[in-house]
Amino acid sequence: MTIAGPRQHARRTYSRFDSPGWLGQVLIDAIGDASPSRVLDLGCGGGVLSLAALSRWNVSELVTVDIDAAAGDEIRRALTPEQAAAHRHLRADVMSCLLDGVNGLRSGSLDIVISNPPYRTTRWTPALAPILERAGLPACTTVYGDVPVDMIFVAQALHLVRAGGSLGLILPDSIISGAALAPFRRALLEKHRVARVIQLPRRAFKGTDAQAYVVIIRREGPSTSVQLDRILADGSWLEPVNVGVEQATRRMDHGYHRAARPEAEHGKRSLREIGAVAARGTLSSVEVLKSEDPTFHTTDFPMATGASVFLPPSAGPHAAGVWAVPGDVLVARVDRRLERKVALVAEGGARLSDCVIRLRCPLGVGDRVVRSLTSPDGQAQLRAAARGTGARHISISALLDIVV
Incomplete structure (x- = not known):
């Protein structure tokens, strides 16, 4: 009989797929040059994103939040004494509380929020409505009536980051391209500047072939255009594609827009336009x-x-x-x-x-x-x-x- 270790237990219990080290660096690099004082890692897991942030920025405070009791200790073991002095871990359920007042967390108090939310859905409850409402985002559900957990994480992050601050998120394709979540994308684009969406290779996370994306959002909206990028499995980058708000509302994945563009340039028409x-x-x-x-x-x-x-x-x-x-x-x-x-x-x-x-x-x-x-x-x-x-x-x- 095999006994699951703490990391395996967290993966099963919290749908946690820790970011590989290279992905943490991609996310931090995509946020760009910044001099943040306070950084929050929401749903920190093993701390890969936090460690990438500390390798780039000299912050006065790094706050990590996770429902997993073991996450804080796991991160602390990887920090230098200087980094540990700036680190504070909070155990909290992002899905069940507004986070305001939780050990000093306040609306607009963070310079940067980074997050790799769990890739799962949860049943809608009225308790989730205030989290979305205060971020100005609609309560969208999937075709099964469930709520994507990552949507709640986005709303929490937008509420906690200051005006002019940045979000660096790793999100699944439901938010990026799901038809049911188009109203959510529209509200996000109209209220905030979605600066970049980077399509990652499939199987970027060990143990799943989920399609994931790095999404960079500036709380300084609205969006006028979105830069779409894509990293291939061999580590190479494709040429970026820039799309307008209407196109990004439909979908924000590089592969979709890049595949359609060459054909459109040759004057061909969609199946809908030819009357199919x-x-x-x-x-x-x-x-x-x-x-x-x-x-x-x-x-x-x-x-x-x-x-x-x-x-x-x-x-x-x-x-x-x-x-x-x-x-x-x-x-x-x-x-x-x-x-x-x-x-x-x-x-x-x-x-x-x-x-x-x-x-x-x-x-x-x-x-x-x-x-x-x-x-x-x-x-x-x-x-x-x-x-x-x-x-x-x-x-x-x-x-x-x-x-x-």
């Missing part, structure tokens, strides 16, 4: 197995991307549900490699599972759409538009934004 209509299948995986009608699921896509599919002969009228017929383009909605699962229906018909999206294009356009989606540019757009870890997913809205 998308529909999501309705059958669950259990219903697929029980259905007496012919069905099509993600496992039925041909091995070759873009190949034609030949479905069983279909005589109308069709039963209820979403059916594929000749000329329809099928795209996987959920799959680890969903960009590879694109097909054109050549003959026959079948009811679609809820893991498949049907694109019904203007007459004669289906072949062109398949060629575009399976081209290098189309594949890049599909990869960039997909979200999530493990089995990734793409929304109908994001699919219709792809240009062909």
Whole structure:
């Protein structure tokens, strides 16, 4: 039997994935030249961000906050005597209190707040409303009605940092690109200056392939444009992309905007603009197995991307549900490699599972759409538009934004 150590226990209990050392340096470097007096590490975990901050700035006070009782001792062991003299650790639950008055923490009292919040959601409760309201941010939920924990951390950090101060945050793709959180992004952009969003390589954190981002916010808003950057797995940086507030409200990930831009420059149009209509299948995986009608699921896509599919002969009228017929383009909605699962229906018909999206294009356009989606540019757009870890997913809205 294996006994979990303190760090493993914290990872399980608090959904904690400590930042690798190089990432702490990227975050501090992205904040830029500053001479902070008071720095707060909110949800400090093992202290990687704190140590990176102390290596860059000579602060008079470093405050670390974490719900984990062992976090403070873990950080103190890594500090020099001079650094330890400036360090103060507070045990507090960021999700259950306003933090004002907690051992000297006050609104607008910090020069810089850094944080790598837990990557999970929690049930909405009325107690969370004041945390968001005082930061001027809306109470957005995910498709399941849960609240992203990182959204609460952002609100707490904005309340505690002084006017003109900076936030350096490591956030998951729900805040950056999730459709349900677009109102949150808009409020953030309208009230504060989102200076940079740096897309990190997948698997930046050991033990998860979550897509994460470094986000730099100045409490001096509003935003006029946002610089989007991206670090590749080999450590190289891609050319930055600058987007306006409307584009950033839709999504703030470099991969998405960089993939769409070359096509737009060639005068091509989105699937929405050419008149394509998308529909999501309705059958669950259990219903697929029980259905007496012919069905099509993600496992039925041909091995070759873009190949034609030949479905069983279909005589109308069709039963209820979403059916594929000749000329329809099928795209996987959920799959680890969903960009590879694109097909054109050549003959026959079948009811679609809820893991498949049907694109019904203007007459004669289906072949062109398949060629575009399976081209290098189309594949890049599909990869960039997909979200999530493990089995990734793409929304109908994001699919219709792809240009062909």
